[in-house]
Amino acid sequence: MSYQVTEKIWEKPLVELGRVFLWGSVCFWLVFVLAPVVVTVVSSFTAAEFLTFPPKGFSLRWYFRVMELDWFLTSMRTSLIVATVSTLIATVFAVMAARVLTRHRFRAKGAFEILMLSPLIIPGVVFGFAFFNVVLQFRLEGLSLLNLFVAHSVVTIPLMLRPIWSSMAGTDLSLEEAAQCLGATPWVTFWKITFPMILPGIVAGAIIAFTFSFNDITIAIFLVGPETQTLPVQLMSQIEYTPDASPAAITSIIIFFTLILFFIIDRTVGMDVFAQK
Amino acid sequence: MAEVKLTGLSKYYGDFAAASNVSFDVESGSFLSLLGPSGCGKTTTLRMIIGFEEPTAGDIFIDGARINDVKPWLRDLGVVFQNYALFPYMTVAENVAFGLRRRGMEPADIRRRTSEFLELVGLPGKEDRFPRQLSGGQQQRVALARALVIEPRVLLLDEPLSNLDAKLRAEMRFELKRIQNETGVTSVFVTHDQEEALTLSDRIVVMNQGEVVTVGKPKEIWERPTSAFVADFLGVENIFAPDGAEPGAVVINGKRFAAEHDGRSSRLVGLRSTDIEFGGDGDTGLAGRVRQTSYRGAINTYVVDVPGIPRPLYVSTAADLPIGSDVAVKPRDGAILVLEPDMEIATE
Amino acid sequence: MSTGAKRETYIIGAPASVWLVVLLVIPCLYLLFQSLTPLSGAGLSLENYENLVESGTFRKALRRSIIVSVWVTALTVLAGYPIALVASRASSRARTVVMVIVIFPFLLSAVVRAYGWTVILGENGVVNDFLVGIGLIDEPLRLIQNTFAIVVGETHVLLPYMVLSLLTVIQRIDRNLEAAAMSLGASPPVIFFKVVVPLTLPGLLTGMLLVFSLSMTAFATPFLLGGPRSPILTVLMYQYAYTLFDWSKATAVAGVLLVLGLGFVILHRFVSRRLMRDVEAG
Incomplete structure (x- = not known):
């Protein structure tokens, strides 16, 4: 006589229950993830004087209102400048670091890698x-804009390094060698061959770095000066005293631009860049 | 056209000799193959000629000028890579024109030259394709055109055929030979495939463990391999130590066979399976028994145990015998190869 | 050029190295040095740390940090596991939708998220309106400016990390293992608990470590949602440094955070290496 696998009576209901539980909890958590975003965006279209959810009526008045807010426009400008400059600085360093990590052999490589990722x-x-x-x-607190450039460029180096590193590692070394055999100097080789190949990585890294710098509070909170408030820091202090929907409109504007950047990443290098550790 | 000369070229990584004391000449306009198994140092040698590896010792001369310290991009060499290394986001024409642009040629001339060389490699009219739209063989041709269009002093090819399937490989071999003949460019070809080396080359350099084992014309190397390694690499099936030797002969199982032997006892003998025949009697042949046979169409290969020889002999012949037959085997006259013992011989 | 000349390595590697050493490593070391030099006397001592440990505020903040991090870790596991499972096994379209929803908040500013949570959890927020509306409660609950709000906000921030680290291990599971288990007579529940779950443990553990450490050292969200009266460690450091100008306490808390951060990274490396080796060997 041989042993047989018998189907237990509780198995089928259990599987069904498991499936319901699985999908149920996924739906719950996805709602949780989306809730603050959706609620903010929806309530920014309110017509009422005070922020409520669900919004009363529909209007774009708060969007027109924020366009006249001085603090919004100046801090937005500051944030854009800080994010752009620090991203540019970090790009140069990250590309050089990626090159060293992918194309050079030396003893202190492990230490170099840790240093690059230390932020x-x-x-x-x-x-x-x-x-x-x-x-x-x-006594450099007067140079707050410069401090922000520099500090943000430091923290964004590893964020940029990861996608650039992986796209450079994926670029066949023999392409660069072929170019050199054909008479291209290392400088020409970099611009004609390597750069076009790693451009998607640079774009993805730059977007991530830019968003980081643009969003940052943690570091900026120490470094902003009275004339150089970044948008998140300014927004943070304004929210407390603003019961109307103008902060909602501002956050919705930020969300909208973030969405655009997110889809650029999705189109260029894919979302896998976030998965690399 | 240019001639290449390597003298004592060596590359060490710590204690490991990737290439050791490599010396050979490539005559102007000739085709030389570097042949050997993977890790034998042939690619390292090629990369030193290109300038990607700095020699630890030794010199490289092109047309008598030492180029050790010349940067790779100034050496004026055409290189075809194993994976072709075509620039993926450039069209065929842009790929071919890349080297010409670096040389500051006029756009009109570039266009003319580009299509001229695409025609030479058999790809006329493919200028605007991208590499990914081409088959492996076509990509190979583009890579060749790109390397040749700059009229390099020397053409260097690193296993260019190994990524192609068998049929294409044979076709490209003939193409490569034709193109080399037409352009007359001095060529150095790295391969692990003896057939490619034999069919393409004017001369072959066989390498093993970083050293040059032998240099010669294909016919010489095929017919008179000088060492056990070379013979084994060229597919000589039977290599073993004879019982004894004297000038002009070797002794196997107590029988004397004529061979070009100098009498030094350490030497091995080699016999191609096709150079052994069944027949002969107790005096002229070696008695043995068929252990195994494999049918291969016109010719059958037999594995024959011969008492006194440590390994069974492989014999290829048209004869048709069952397993277990008692046979006498005999080398053809003058077929015994006398070999330097430069490798371990496996015994059963 | 494949080997890269030594000189070239220095030229290309040096700028970024100098940049990070001068602007990141040295300032952090200087901070550590300051934390070890008390105001009272010369020389190095642990006095600042001793004072810190004795202070009730610090101990409360530390406890709060740990409680928050434990909750956040537990909740991200609870949320992340089903999401990762569905994302790895669902049709490619469902997968994309799930991944977009999960990853998008990665790019959102802490202020934006915190504002959203304020709208939802505030005194006149969505949740309180609803509960009062159905008559379950009379007075609005206090759901913001407390530890609860920090847990909610941090779970929201750190969920993607958990999902991604689970997803990498789940995707690596050889589907043939499940087919093999099935052919040997294992039913889906048995397969899930005996085959899938054990194979995801490494990702689960490294994900938990990552989330826990990020939660311990997070600043923006706890600062925005927790309020000044319920500081966690990072917020406490900021208060000492920026509002109270108590440098000896601030640098000491920074020292604690620095050691915590480094400790978690080392632990994370060790654990993930160990686990990955076991998985690959087994």
């Missing part, structure tokens, strides 16, 4: 404080 290891708020500490030490 991810050190808690952002500690770095912000440490940087602020040095700024105070040298």
